[in-house]
Amino acid sequence: MSLLSPRWGLRRSLLAIGPVLLIAPLLALKQHYSLPEPEISLFDARTGLPQISEARILGYAKYLSEDIGYRTVGTYEHALADDWMVEQAEAAKRHCESVVKASGRRLECEVWRQQGSGTHRFDMMSKRLYKSYQNLTNIIVRLSDGTPEGKAHALLLNSHLDSTLPSPGAADDAISVGIMLDCIRVLVDTPGWSPAHAVVFLFNHAEESLQDGSHLFSTQHPIAHTVRAVINLEAAGTTGRELLFQATSEEMVEAYSHVPRPFGTIFANDVFNSGVLLSDTDFRQFEEYLDVPGLDIAIVGNSYLYHMRKDLVENIEAGVAQNMGENTLALIRHLTAAGSALPTLKAGFAHKRMHMVYFGLMGRFFIYRFSTAKVLYGALFAGALALARGHAVGAGVRAVGTGILGSMLVPNLVALVMQRGLGKGMSWFAGGHFAAIGLYAPATLLGAMVSQLLVPATDEKAVFAAIVLLQAAAAFGIQLLNIGSAAAFFISGLPLFASLLLNNVALTTRRGEVSLWAYTLGQFLPLLTGTLIMVPTVEVFVPLTGRLGDVPADNIVASLIAFLGAQALPLAVPFAHRFGRQTLRRMVLVLAALTLANMALYARRDVFDAMHQKRLFVLHLENVTTHEHHLHIASADGAPGFHELVHDIMTEFAGLQTAIEPVVMDDYNSDWDSLYPFSAFLSPYKIELPKDASYASPWIAEGTGFSLEAVDDVTDLVAGTRSLTVKINHPGLIWTVIAFDAHVLQWNLDKNPPAEFARHHVKEASFYKADAWTLELVVRLPASGERGIGFNFIGLQEKAMWPAKRAVKEQGGPAMVLFERLDAWLDEKTGGTVDALLMGCVAGTAVV
Numbered sequence: 001m002s003l004l005s006p007r008w009g010l011r012r013s014l015l016a017i018g019p020v021l022l023i024a025p026l027l028a029l030k031q032h033y034s035l036p037e038p039e040i041s042l043f044d045a046r047t048g049l050p051q052i053s054e055a056r057i058l059g060y061a062k063y064l065s066e067d068i069g070y071r072t073v074g075t076y077e078h079a080l081a082d083d084w085m086v087e088q089a090e091a092a093k094r095h096c097e098s099v100v101k102a103s104g105r106r107l108e109c110e111v112w113r114q115q116g117s118g119t120h121r122f123d124m125m126s127k128r129l130y131k132s133y134q135n136l137t138n139i140i141v142r143l144s145d146g147t148p149e150g151k152a153h154a155l156l157l158n159s160h161l162d163s164t165l166p167s168p169g170a171a172d173d174a175i176s177v178g179i180m181l182d183c184i185r186v187l188v189d190t191p192g193w194s195p196a197h198a199v200v201f202l203f204n205h206a207e208e209s210l211q212d213g214s215h216l217f218s219t220q221h222p223i224a225h226t227v228r229a230v231i232n233l234e235a236a237g238t239t240g241r242e243l244l245f246q247a248t249s250e251e252m253v254e255a256y257s258h259v260p261r262p263f264g265t266i267f268a269n270d271v272f273n274s275g276v277l278l279s280d281t282d283f284r285q286f287e288e289y290l291d292v293p294g295l296d297i298a299i300v301g302n303s304y305l306y307h308m309r310k311d312l313v314e315n316i317e318a319g320v321a322q323n324m325g326e327n328t329l330a331l332i333r334h335l336t337a338a339g340s341a342l343p344t345l346k347a348g349f350a351h352k353r354m355h356m357v358y359f360g361l362m363g364r365f366f367i368y369r370f371s372t373a374k375v376l377y378g379a380l381f382a383g384a385l386a387l388a389r390g391h392a393v394g395a396g397v398r399a400v401g402t403g404i405l406g407s408m409l410v411p412n413l414v415a416l417v418m419q420r421g422l423g424k425g426m427s428w429f430a431g432g433h434f435a436a437i438g439l440y441a442p443a444t445l446l447g448a449m450v451s452q453l454l455v456p457a458t459d460e461k462a463v464f465a466a467i468v469l470l471q472a473a474a475a476f477g478i479q480l481l482n483i484g485s486a487a488a489f490f491i492s493g494l495p496l497f498a499s500l501l502l503n504n505v506a507l508t509t510r511r512g513e514v515s516l517w518a519y520t521l522g523q524f525l526p527l528l529t530g531t532l533i534m535v536p537t538v539e540v541f542v543p544l545t546g547r548l549g550d551v552p553a554d555n556i557v558a559s560l561i562a563f564l565g566a567q568a569l570p571l572a573v574p575f576a577h578r579f580g581r582q583t584l585r586r587m588v589l590v591l592a593a594l595t596l597a598n599m600a601l602y603a604r605r606d607v608f609d610a611m612h613q614k615r616l617f618v619l620h621l622e623n624v625t626t627h628e629h630h631l632h633i634a635s636a637d638g639a640p641g642f643h644e645l646v647h648d649i650m651t652e653f654a655g656l657q658t659a660i661e662p663v664v665m666d667d668y669n670s671d672w673d674s675l676y677p678f679s680a681f682l683s684p685y686k687i688e689l690p691k692d693a694s695y696a697s698p699w700i701a702e703g704t705g706f707s708l709e710a711v712d713d714v715t716d717l718v719a720g721t722r723s724l725t726v727k728i729n730h731p732g733l734i735w736t737v738i739a740f741d742a743h744v745l746q747w748n749l750d751k752n753p754p755a756e757f758a759r760h761h762v763k764e765a766s767f768y769k770a771d772a773w774t775l776e777l778v779v780r781l782p783a784s785g786e787r788g789i790g791f792n793f794i795g796l797q798e799k800a801m802w803p804a805k806r807a808v809k810e811q812g813g814p815a816m817v818l819f820e821r822l823d824a825w826l827d828e829k830t831g832g833t834v835d836a837l838l839m840g841c842v843a844g845t846a847v848v
């Protein structure tokens with residue numbers, strides 16, 4: 001039986017195990033990319049029962065994102081979407097009532113349009129921030145059995161109708177709006193369906209303005225207190241299976257395990273909770289103000305289009321809506337049925353931490369408690385210890401440790417050379433996650449191999465045993481810290497352990513000999529699960545580097561691939577010791593040549609293309625205090641070529657004659673307050689625009705201009721305080737922001753302003769034409785006796801956002817004239833590889 005023999009050479013061994021091992025990633029990819037067939041008809045032709053219809057869902061998404069368009073909070077289109085949603089909800093209610101009348105079902109459909117104002121603190125990116133909103137709306141539909149008991153405990157479904165500043169938001173989040181509407185239809189049309197517990201559909205109309213709609217519902221709606229759990233539907237991409245990326249109760253994970261196609265891992269949960277993704281959803285408001293557990297689910301594939309102009313229905317992959325719709329429907333049915341855990345979910349939730357491991361693997365969904373995990377992983381660790389006895393484990397551990405170091409170091413060196421050395425950073429960006437893996441995976445393997453030249457030749461079985469031991473130790477140790485992601489080490493440690501055990505018991509006669517079978521069996525599952533973790537992770541992180549600011553993107557992506565790659569291919573290290581030094585040197589040479597060729601090849605690639613665009617941020621800013629007009633440009637990535645692009649734009653559009661320097665971005669750069677605190681990621685440039693003598697500014701007109709003033713202003717010299725109401729009038733401007741320095745003692749934003757002199761940022765978002773707001777302040781008078789407080793204020797012209805307002809460009813003033821030209825010029829100049837967010841801003845300063 002020659003397969004047992006180590007005398008087979010490298011080539012023959014690879015030929016024997018390679019094809020089998022190739023099956024593992026292929027299986028993983030098949031699972032990762034599988035989506036159901038989209039359904040067109042509303043009813044299943046065989047059973048006659050209603051079914052989720054992708055065609056109908058996408059019809060809604062298309063209406064919202066194209067017929068209405070960019071639904072930015074405060075715009076006319078935002079108000080149109082509000083009207084439309086009320087019509088849809090009323091139509092659903094009428095249909096429901098006719099069904100009930102005909103069948104006598106225990107079913108009641110109720111509709112609310114909530115409108116209200118409020119304030120909340122919304123810290124993000126380690127910045128303290130406040131929101132104030134006026135007259136924002138939500139549309140709510142509740143399905144129940146019509147009884148008080150049936151309404152006492154409700155499941156909340158949430159999606160948002162609005163879209164963000166530069167995006168029509170077909171996936172984010174119109175598709176979820178469509179899914180919720182289609183779920184209502186299917187439930188109402190299902191003969192005999194009557195929920196034991198109510199389901200509340202919240203079509204919230206202000207998420208992108210920093211979660212004002214969900215705050216409004218949670219803090220002010222009369223039925224908010226009945227909510228026991230929430231399912232939030234979101235998108236940060238347009239393709240693939242929707243991902244469960246946050247789960248905060250064991251019962252909700254259990255419910256999720258019943259959906260037709262679960263895709264969620266404790267790993268994604270841990271990554272999201274670590275905050276590295278810098279994203280945030282309405283889920284946060286429900287946690288904070290309703291204090292309920294839930295599931296946060298989002299479409300995440302192809303995140304290049306997230307918050308871009310191309311977030312359109314035509315770019316949503318077929319099957320995405322069907323999949324998300326069917327999963328959502330299953331969750332609603334499960335959680336509203338008699339016997340569901342729903343009524344018990346809220347109690348004690350705040351004190352309970354989720355202690356559950358969960359992941360989907362080849363069509364099965366595994367859930368177990370942390371306590372079980374500790375026993376399992378502990379047992380594996382004990383087994384691994386027993387198996388390691390008698391081997392030179394010390395030498396094995398040293399080899400593996402050096403291997404891990406090498407596999408992290410070499411890709412990072414390649415990253416440094418690419419980004420700093422050659423100036424070819426982010427060369428993989430347009431190619432997506434596979435391109436990134438293509439560059440850094442061979443480098444990782446090279447690192448693992450070359451590092452083995454630095455340790456003494458070691459018995460391959462000792463190295464194998466050391467890997468089993470280290471995987472088991474990692475699983476056990478990390479789980480002891482109550483980090484569920486430890487499962488990744490268990491899932492690869494277990495088959496490694498089993499195959500080594502099998503090897504010892506059945507496959508070999510001589511000590512120190514590892515059968516090729518042991519390699520094949522031991523490596524199969526780690527490769528499969530490794531691919532299942534690596535592909536979606538890199539798929540999320542690669543587009544993220546396009547909006548993270550000027551960071552070492554190549555090193556971030558290289559480290560990620562190195563870490564996950566080493567985890568997917570743990571047996572590379574013992575394999576390096578199988579054939580002796582000579583062969584190892586040959587392997588190293590081949591991999592080194594491959595890595596170098598790769599670098600040469602990638603250095604020639606373009607970073608961006610038409611479907612993987614660069615994000616550009618452009619402001620046309622009119623200052624009502626100084627009467628100057630400026631052009632501001634910034635990018636949110638570290639790709640090469642930006643400075644040159646800005647130079648060309650400035651020369652072409654602002655008559656630039658000198659060199660340009662980036663301006664400082666900090667809390668005092670109020671020019672970018674509309675994007676605060678995301679603005680921290682931008683590297684901005686600024687240049688004054690030539691004056692147009694014929695221009696008469698509408699923003700300085702008495703009474704109808706943009707102004708900030710103090711009213712009810714009372715100074716108490718004895719107490720050393722001053723109380724005032726700051727009034728901001730902003731007709732025609734939306735998303736106003738004020739920033740000021742003061743030692744605030746009291747305000748109407750919350751109960752505990754910082755007890756010191758500090759800079760404050762307050763952002764407003766309101767319904768269309770709600771164009772005034774106030775801030776009530778009591779401040780401590782400074783020792784200097786200087787009473788005035790300096791305010792920066794800024795807003796966006798409702799009619800000067802390109803391309804959202806292309807249809808009414810005549811009303812957008814000089815900003816829109818510039819944007820139309822600039823956008824066409826950019827398209828031509830960059831070959832359509834730039835997506836520019838073009839906003840007309842009006843700003844000023846005032847000491848009051």
Ligand SMILES: *[C@@H]1O[C@H](CO)[C@@H](O)[C@H](O)[C@H]1NC(C)=O
Pocket residue numbers: 134135769770771772773
């Ligand atoms: C909000 O709506 C109410 C009622 O329609 C209206 O009286 C009020 O002026 C609105 N607020 C703003 C800031 O426009």
Ligand SMILES: [Zn+2]
Pocket residue numbers: 160172173207234235
């Ligand atoms: Zn969203």
